[in-house]
Amino acid sequence: MSNHYIVQRIMNNNIILAKHVKSGNEVVLMGKGIGFGRKKGTETTMNSGEIEKSFIAGNSSLKDSYMRMLEEVNSEIVELCTEIILVAEKKLGKLSDRSFIVIVDHISFAVEKLYKNIIIENPFSYEIAQLYPEEYAIGEYARKLILESIGIDVTEAEVGFVALHLNAARQHTVVSDTLKNTRIIKGMIEIVEFELDISFKDYSRLNNNLLLHLREFMQEVTENKYKTNHPLFGETVKQCRDAFEISKKLGRFVSKEKKLVVSDLELFYLTLHIDKLIRKVKNM
Numbered sequence: 576m577s578n579h580y581i582v583q584r585i586m587n588n589n590i591i592l593a594k595h596v597k598s599g600n601e602v603v604l605m606g607k608g609i610g611f612g613r614k615k616g617t618e619t620t621m622n623s624g625e626i627e628k629s630f631i632a633g634n635s636s637l638k639d640s641y642m643r644m645l646e647e648v649n650s651e652i653v654e655l656c657t658e659i660i661l662v663a664e665k666k667l668g669k670l671s672d673r674s675f676i677v678i679v680d681h682i683s684f685a686v687e688k689l690y691k692n693i694i695i696e697n698p699f700s701y702e703i704a705q706l707y708p709e710e711y712a713i714g715e716y717a718r719k720l721i722l723e724s725i726g727i728d729v730t731e732a733e734v735g736f737v738a739l740h741l742n743a744a745r746q747h748t749v750v751s752d753t754l755k756n757t758r759i760i761k762g763m764i765e766i767v768e769f770e771l772d773i774s775f776k777d778y779s780r781l782n783n784n785l786l787l788h789l790r791e792f793m794q795e796v797t798e799n800k801y802k803t804n805h806p807l808f809g810e811t812v813k814q815c816r817d818a819f820e821i822s823k824k825l826g827r828f829v830s831k832e833k834k835l836v837v838s839d840l841e842l843f844y845l846t847l848h849i850d851k852l853i854r855k856v857k858n859m
Contacts, residue, residue, distance in 0.1 A: 577622045585610045586645050589657040592632065593619075601632045603641060605657060605675070627661045630672040640676050648683045655724055656682055659717045659737075667709060667745045674744035681740055682721070685733045697732035699757050702764075703739060705786045706757060710738035710745065756797075759832045760789045763825050767849070770821045771856055781855060788848050795844075796829060796837055818850035825849075 580593035583601070591610045594601050596618065604621070605628040613619055632638035645653065656679045664670055688695060697703075704711045714737035722728050729737075739757070743750040764785065768775055775782035812819045822845040826837035 577620050578626075579618060579620055580604070581618050582613050582615055584615060585613060586641070587650060587653055587657070589654065589661075592638075592641075601638070602629055603632045603638070604629045605661060607658075607661065628664050628670075628675075637672060637676075640673075644676055644679055648679055651725060652683045652686065653679060655717075655720055658720065659713065662716060663710075663713050663741055663744075666713060667741065670741070670744040671747045674741070677740050677744065677750070678737065681736060682717070682729070682733075685729050685736070686721070686725070686727050689727055689729065694730065695732060697735045699754070699761060700731055700735040702757055702761050702786060703735040705783050706760065706790050707738050707742045710741040711735070713741055714738040755832075756790075756793050759829060760786065760793060762828060762832070763789050766824055766828060767821060767852070770824070771853065773856060778856070778859070781852065785848075785852060788845075792841065792845055793829070793833075795841055796833065796835055799835075799838075812846070815846050815850040818853055819846045821849050822846040 579596040580602075581596060582591055582593050584592040586592060586603075588608055588610045590603065590605050591613065592601065592603055604626050606625050607627065609621070609625055609627075630637075632641070656675065659682075660670065660675045660678060663674075685695070711734065714734035717737050718729050718731075718734050739753050740750050743753045746753070764775060764782065767785065775785070819842070822842050825845060826842050829835070830837050
């Protein structure tokens with residue numbers, strides 16, 4: 576399917592600002608080589624295969640942010656980030672319209688700091704890699720691309736930060752929410768370690784499984800997914816008393832941090848998982 580546009584500005588070889596002829600909407604179009612050979616003020620036809628990402632710009636702050644970014648950020652960084660976002664959308668699905676600006680801002684800031692030998696630590700690198708493996712893989716791709724293109728290694732910590740931004744863009748939320756959930760999950764892991772008197776560094780497989788389950792648990796609590804009780808709740812509490820006590824502590828921690836109510840049914844499923852974990856630890 577083809578669409579007709581009037582080119583308003585060539586931002587770079589991969590991004591143009593255009594007006595859709597039929598709707599009159601001002602749009603930002605992204606695609607590999609989409610700006611090459613096109614000129615400002617001309618009408619052009621593009622098929623859906625050429626356009627890899629698009630969104631309506633209009634007179635919004637989003638358009639202003641794009642213009643400011645193109646004026647202030649090194650063009651090579653912008654080109655790199657364009658490729659990163661296009662790859663991310665193919666693998667992760669539709670990202671938020673602000674995702675490109677956020678990634679450009681973050682990577683340009685990271686590169687600037689590294690030029691000055693300023694290293695920013697990421698205390699959640701391990702958790703991020705396990706919780707958001709698809710986003711983390713794209714972060715590793717971004718690291719490789721930046722190193723090959725401009726000779727800067729943005730470090731493993733930055734791979735994690737890029738993954739956080741991509742996850743937020745994937746969920747159409749802000750990165751502070753993703754970071755908060757990651758921090759809470761790490762706190763929950765520490766509670767389980769304390770209660771079972773173990774270090775999950777010695778049991779990486781168990782840790783990875785628990786991380787993924789706690790991610791699901793956090794999503795269920797946030798969405799208030801379970802509103803009814805389970806008929807086996809009372810019997811499970813009796814048979815899995817140790818696991819239930821740990822689950823209650825985790826529930827209170829999450830309730831305090833998220834300002835949300837953790838239902839009995841959510842605790843029921845968490846108790847079942849913690850009980851399995853306890854049994855595995857005892858057999859090791």
